[in-house]
Amino acid sequence: MLPGGLLAQESQAKIALSVEELPALEGELTLYLGRGEGGLYENVLDAIQQRNPALELNIRRGPTAALANAIVAESRAGVRRANLFWAVDTGAIGLISNEGLARELPQDLTNQLQANFRYEKWSPITGRIRTLPYNTERLTAADVPDDVMAVPDSGLSIGWAPAYASFQSFVTAMRLLEGEQATGEWLQKMDKVARSYAGELGVVMAVERGEVDMGFANHYYTLRLKAGKPDATVDLAFTNNDAGCLVNASGIVALSEGDLPINFIRYLLTREVQSFLSSEAFEIPLVDGVAPPQGLPDLATIQPPDINLTRLADLRPTLDLMRDVGVL
Amino acid sequence: MLQIENLCVDYGPVRVVENLNLTLTEDEILMLVGPTACGKTTILQAVAGLIPIAQGRISLGNWEATPGKSIAPEKRKLGMVFQDFALFPHLTVEQNVAFRLTDMVQADHWLKLLGLDNFRYVKPGTLSGGQKQRVALARTLAHEPSLILLDEPLSNLDAALKDSLRWEIRNALKVAGVPAIWVTHDQEEALSVGDRLGVLNAGVLEQLASPEACFCEPASRFVAGFLGEASFIRGQLKGNHVSTSLGDVPATAVDEATGEVDLLLRPDDLSLAAAVGPGNAKVSWARYEGAYWLYGVALDGGPQLQIRTSHENYFGIGERVGVEVITTHALAAFAIA
């Protein structure tokens, strides 16, 4: 294993590390992996495992909230099974942090991330941006409002998934940026024109089928749909510097002491892993020097709002607001 | 009039009824008897349309069923009385009897005639076996079928009840004036109740005749053995006599037997007396039957015979006795197996 000092020096570089520069992983490691993500996260994990034959990697997959609850239950019973928790949701990370279970990460690790994605007790892995997918037979990008607050008055039919965690994070961001009252009014107006779907994949499919003109969804659903069906009649539009183009992140938390969990996280931040997740899973890389997924403009041109992702874990007021308005 | 022609029934690859022919007229009661698994219940189910037939033709009144054209059981206008009564447990006696009736005339008639008037409003679960079977009979008769099928109706009842209910059922059937096929494995029941008797063995009807004819002139050794105690004695057939060690006995050949034959002797064809001199047999066993004694005696140099005598004549086991043939009618002579 490489001495820590060497790694500290390396971390000053702005360009992401290659796996070649990392210490080999040895020993047993249990990862709780929130949500499935099919073969893609698997491919990453397989590749790490293959590079490190001495690593015994156990993976438990489950819905993010269920795994977070299980980790809390385990710690209350004095049982520790997971060394790492990879969550698709910042809320889950908040829950684990509040229980005091998240371990502080070394600065040389967090420094590898882009400046606005550095956190003390968790490491973002990839980003996802809020988008407005629209039906290309009905609309052009210019027809879609570039101000999220103007969407309800646009006269378009809209699909949304209010029960979906990513949407709720988006509403939380709106609350933080625009205030409770404006957000409440926005929800109220939206409720009159929007059609509800169970998830954001459903929203994107509905847009593509022309059930609605446009919708609210994380970017990758559209990109994945288009990858499987190149002639799909759906494309992405973005708002400008508001909650409508919020960049949220999946993240990982180290739950146990020792170098192994930390070094494992380093692997996830390498050039190779980040560019794989970008090109194959259409996730947004959060280290420098790796290209964003095809079909997505440079983040710099979109101007996402500047928001501390940890604050998005404050879901309770959002749910109360949504429920008071009657959209939940 | 029920007509069954060349009826065959299969269970999967196994043929269980083979080439059955019979005709039933007016108010005739036909008894079908045979050992377990001889196909008698299968015949009833085929006639009722509850199972498909493989070959042949069944017709009654205005319907005719063939393998290609089955008639639903409910369209056959026949009634069935089951071994386990098959009363609907959730309906009262009256509701059972009037199951498909639009007016109560027939139901009332049979409930009264069979002495069930007091049980009209109870559920079958509380009745005794005999009462249950009366309800089942009333139910069947009240629906005025043109043929009644009885599937061992008395086999779940105790002996004393069997005797009286047997006649009650016969009388009811005669009052109703409806033909019936009555399946039983009890030879006494088979001989006493019916107008005609059919004896089945392994799916084949071995004999179909009056009960007397079946008993006295059985068409096969199987029929002879099934209908009552049968002993056989070897002899020479000469015209209408067989000469045996018990003397010349009047006989008819059954299966074109000639020369040496086995002569069927029923226990009442013989007499038994204390030996005069050495006698010709020795008592092997004795069974007390109330009014009678049934003896097994070993004929000197001959077979074991069964003889029934009045209860007044008692012989000890091992006692020497004299056996004689006393019958005057011709006995059945079978070719040697």
Next chain:
Amino acid sequence: MTRWPVSYPLALLIALITAAPIVVLIGLVENPADFLDTRNLDLLVNTLLLMLFTVTGAVIIGVPLAVLTAYVRLPLGKLWLILLAAPLAMPSYIGAFTFYAAFGPGGEIDNLLGISTPSASGLTGATLVMILYTYPFVLLTTRASLLSQDASLINASRTLGLSLPMSLWKIALPRALRGITAGALLSALYTLSDFGTPAFMGLDTFTRVIYVEYNAFGLDQAAMLSLQLLVIVGLILFLESTIGVTLERPGRSLTIWPGRWQVPALLAAVAPIVMLSIVLPLGIFTLWLFREGNAGFELEYAWNSTYVSLLAAAVAVVLALPVAYASIAGRFGRLMDRITYLGFGVPGIVMGTALVYAGLQVPFMYQTLGLLVIAYVLRFLSLAVGSVRSTAEKLDASLTKAARVLGARPSEVFWRVTVPLTFRGMIAGAALVFLEVMRELPATLLLAPTGFETLATYLWRVYEAGYFGRAAIPGLLLVLMSGLGLALMLFGERRAEFGMIEDKKS
């Protein structure tokens, strides 16, 4: 009561263990003050309507299919039974998703065949999907009930001039009422606790609130709402328990020989159900499989699913026996029986978390195969209890008395008389548990040994990631392995059947 029936202590123990997750739920509720939120009352209407329509539909489809598979001699009869029961192994969210993808303008049916279909959504769509994935509950429990009936009552009714359909309606079905309601009850509880299907169909139900709370890390709220749902569950359980039974001797069951032209007609009537519940989802996935290609699937998952499901089915049936008999023995036993149902009415993910808390009470077993099987049994014991009870309670008590008089001890009577005569119910119960475990997800995800993957978890993984083509092979294997498992159990049932025929041959 001077003496407790022998089944009581065991049944009490089992009932207490199954109640453990419910106790955990009560413990998780932190703020009982806001127990009632009036805003949830609207959702209750949707929930109850969906349940009502689903149960009605499941009975309308399940009962005739039970008659068909129990009584009618069909070529390859067992195969039809297996196919018709298989939807129970398919997670209903998969069905809902493919329905959504297949129907409506722009759906796959429109794309491929150019046939325009109404889109499946709302209460209608949700009801349709829920019926398709819960009718086998009714099919299996009713079939067991019908098979334990002696044929002579139907024969009597037919010879008295009542047509076959009317005879079945008036004579067979009333006696199968307990079997029918046992299945309807399971269908109702499944509908109450399911989230995926109404969510897909855009129908807002009570479970959605629970899921939103759960996913927003309000475990206490989710637990409390689940307990509210249990009030409805309790009411349904009470209603079901008021239905009476008639005692009768089991005997050789009815056989109906269909005419030559009737066989294709019957199969044609059944085919749409199989088409919609199995062929459609597998077809859609296969279509996507060709578009996307396959990767990452291992046959080991199929084996894992099958053996763990068989194991759970076997354990559940064994544990169901004392509970079922206690339930017949008296009022208190009846209560214990009802307790085992509670877990089935709690949404899977909440129940999964409650099971984690319960499982952590025995840390050395936590996340082992043994605990996973126990968790399955806790969740699905009621499926076996209901089936065993509905066959067992019709047993004539004189049979066990006869055995006692012959000198057998109660345990011997149990194994030599009671068990063989309730074998059909046990098979039906085992089949239900087996199929339900095949599709179980939350408990498997949380409690299986780390790295233990089943068809259901793999299906969920690829589905969550949006790689639907990869769902084709596990989906097909789910149907295949369920079929194999069912065939194995039905083989056992056939042996019981022969026993029945031998002693009534004439």
